[in-house]
Structure formats: structure tokens, C-alpha cells
Amino acid sequence: MFLRIRKTWELPERDVTPEAFFYNRRRFMKSLIGAGVGIAATSLTGCQSRRNRSDNPTAGTVPLGDIPRNPNFAEVDRSLTPRDLATQYNNFYEFGGNKSIWRSAQALPTEDWKVEVTGLVKNPRTYDLDDLQRKFPIEERIYRFRCVEAWAMVVPWAGFPMRLLLKDVEPLSSAKYVRFQSYYDPDVTSGPGWRPYSMPWPYTEGLTIEEMANELAFFATGVYGRTLPKQNGAPIRMVIPWKYGFKGAKSIVKIEFLEQKPATFWNTLVPKEYGFVANVNPDKPHPRWSQAEERMVGRGPSFSWDVRPTLHYNGYGEYVAELYG
Ligand code: MTE
Numbered sequence: 001m002f003l004r005i006r007k008t009w010e011l012p013e014r015d016v017t018p019e020a021f022f023y024n025r026r027r028f029m030k031s032l033i034g035a036g037v038g039i040a041a042t043s044l045t046g047c048q049s050r051r052n053r054s055d056n057p058t059a060g061t062v063p064l065g066d067i068p069r070n071p072n073f074a075e076v077d078r079s080l081t082p083r084d085l086a087t088q089y090n091n092f093y094e095f096g097g098n099k100s101i102w103r104s105a106q107a108l109p110t111e112d113w114k115v116e117v118t119g120l121v122k123n124p125r126t127y128d129l130d131d132l133q134r135k136f137p138i139e140e141r142i143y144r145f146r147c148v149e150a151w152a153m154v155v156p157w158a159g160f161p162m163r164l165l166l167k168d169v170e171p172l173s174s175a176k177y178v179r180f181q182s183y184y185d186p187d188v189t190s191g192p193g194w195r196p197y198s199m200p201w202p203y204t205e206g207l208t209i210e211e212m213a214n215e216l217a218f219f220a221t222g223v224y225g226r227t228l229p230k231q232n233g234a235p236i237r238m239v240i241p242w243k244y245g246f247k248g249a250k251s252i253v254k255i256e257f258l259e260q261k262p263a264t265f266w267n268t269l270v271p272k273e274y275g276f277v278a279n280v281n282p283d284k285p286h287p288r289w290s291q292a293e294e295r296m297v298g299r300g301p302s303f304s305w306d307v308r309p310t311l312h313y314n315g316y317g318e319y320v321a322e323l324y325g
Pocket of ligand 1: 086247
């Protein structure tokens with residue numbers, strides 16, 4: 001997901017350019033040279049994002065109160081990533097091509113949020129957040145999180161298992177795959193200087209029905225005991241802890257049950273580098289870097305972050321290995 005120059009952990013994050021951004025920027029610069037009108041549009045968007053500027057990465061979130069922690073996911077063998085790091089080091093390409101998008105992500109409009117569930121199900125439904133809260137009791141789970149770019153975190157999510165939603169909508173026997181779609185509106189999802197042209201928007205991801213029914217597959221509506229900050233995918237996102245982080249689509253608006261495998265964002269953009277299955281696997285290098293080790297997101301330059309061996313299925317083999325046997 002970024003242009004590799006040296007080993008991934010040898011560079012501070014600000015020095016790495018996501019590959020898709022690099023190519024799009026070249027295209028964008030070309031289009032500016034070709035059409036002077038583009039410059040006016042850029043500065044207008046710049047003004048808009050300055051208006052949205054906030055200095056609090058958890059602005060707009062509210063405490064969730066006393067939520068039970070699922071005893072099966074109460075801890076992992078690593079310490080929790082501090083909240084201020086997990087909420088200020090993000091990937092959310094709708095809002096920019098670097099890790100510092102939390103300010104521009106504040107433009108995401110989360111009022112009156114609806115999630116449409118459609119396709120091959122007995123009970124198609126459109127849920128609002130109250131419906132979700134009423135139907136699916138919230139619990140806390142501490143999960144490892146592993147990005148395909150080789151950085152990692154430990155995050156306390158709040159939310160509910162995907163299998164509860166499956167039970168509610170009752171997929172038909174013809175449903176084999178599930179497509180998840182993120183919010184997208186090109187008028188609001190553009191950080192300063194960021195023109196995500198030529199990417200296959202909206203952001204989509206996919207799972208098999210069996211993966212979605214797995215005990216670990218989770219919809220998060222909160223993190224660190226509060227509702228989700230916008231940059232982390234408010235108000236509801238996917239968390240699939242045995243897969244690389246890009247499988248966890250943010251700010252979900254639509255869930256569709258299908259017979260055929262759906263196209264997904266990264267697999268469409270760079271098919272040689274990002275597959276559909278995308279299970280964490282230390283033995284399967286990314287075409288441009290090793291996956292044998294990971295860096296725990298920390299303070300200071302990224303090359304000094306705590307480096308650990310990558311775990312098969314991100315340490316969740318006992319729950320998921322049988323899915324791929
Ligand atoms: N969802 C959307 N809609 N857009 C994105 O760009 N990035 C993915 C995933 N979900 C992304 C997304 C990637 S690459 C990662 S690693 C995780 O979100 C990052 O989640 P975090 O920012 O909460 O750590």
C-alpha cells in the first residue's frame with residue numbers, strides 16, 4: 001500500500017508515499033497542467049477542510065458506560081496501544097493518502113446513519129444506530145490488529161459479533177459471499193490537496209459467509225470505551241482480526257449477500273499485491289516487503305518501534321484455521 005524504498009521499518013511514516021497516491025498525484029498534476037480550472041477547485045476544498053479542523057481526535061465521541069468485556073478476548077500477550085496513537089495514526093484513503101488524516105476525517109457526516117442489508121437474505125433490512133444497539137448487545141474485545149504494511153496495534157473494540165446480524169437477516173442458501181460498502185461522497189471525502197481520482201470508490205470489502213459467521217468477525221461501534229472517532233470508521237466498521245487491516249472497511253453503509261465473489265477496493269486497484277483472502281501470514285511475503293515481522297505502533301520514529309515476529313492468522317489460528325483447511 002506504499003512505495004517501498006528501503007525496509008518498511010527503516011523509514012518514518014511521513015516519508016513513505018502510498019503507491020496509489022503516488023500514481024494519482026502524477027495524474028492529478030498532469031490534469032492541473034492541462035486545465036487551469038483545477039487550481040480554483042483545489043483551494044476551495046482547502047478552505048472547506050480548514051473549517052472542519054479540530055484539535056481533539058476524539059471530538060464528538062461519547063462514553064459507552066459499563067460494557068462487559070468478553071472474557072475470551074480480555075487480553076493479549078502485548079500491551080494496549082495508547083488511545084492517542086490509535087486515533088491519530090490511521091488509514092482512511094477517502095480523506096487522504098497518509099497516516100495523519102484524523103482532522104480531515106472530521107468532515108464525515110455521521111448523523112442519521114443507516115446500514116442497508118440487502119441481496120440474498122430472507123429479511124432485508126435497513127438498520128439505524130438505535131436498531132443496532134437494541135438488537136445486538138455491545139461487548140468489549142481486545143484484539144490484535146495487523147496492517148499489511150507491517151505495523152501492528154492492540155485495540156480494545158466495542159461492538160457485536162457479525163454472526164448476530166447474520167441470524168437476524170437469515171441469508172438464503174444461495175448466498176456464498178458478503179460485500180461491505182463504506183460511505184463515499186466525493187464532495188466531503190477529500191483532505192487538503194488530496195484528490196482520490198481513479199480509485200475504485202466506494203471502498204468495499206468482502207468475506208465468505210463462513211468467515212462472517214466466525215466467532216471473531218466483529219462490527220465495532222466503539223473503541224477505548226467511547227463511540228468510534230470518525231477517523232477510525234464511525235459509526236460502524238468491520239474488524240476481522242485474523243486478516244490484514246485493509247479487510248476492515250470503515251463507516252459501513254451497505255451489506256450485500258451474493259452468490260459470486262465481489263470485487264474489492266484494494267484487489268481491484270493493485271490485484272498483484274492485495275488478495276481477497278488476505279489472512280495474516282508471516283511466510284507469504286508481500287511482493288515488495290517481508291511479512292515475517294511487524295512493528296508495534298509506538299512513539300518516536302517508526303524504525304524504533306517494538307519489532308515482533310508476525311503470527312500466523314495474527315495469533316487466531318485456533319478460531320479460524322479450520323476455515324482454510
Ligand atoms: N476503510 C475505508 N473505508 N477506507 C480506507 O482507506 N483503510 C483500511 C481499513 N479500512 C480503509 C478502510 C486499512 S488499509 C487499514 S490498515 C485500516 O482501515 C486502518 O484502521 P485504523 O485507521 O482504525 O487503524
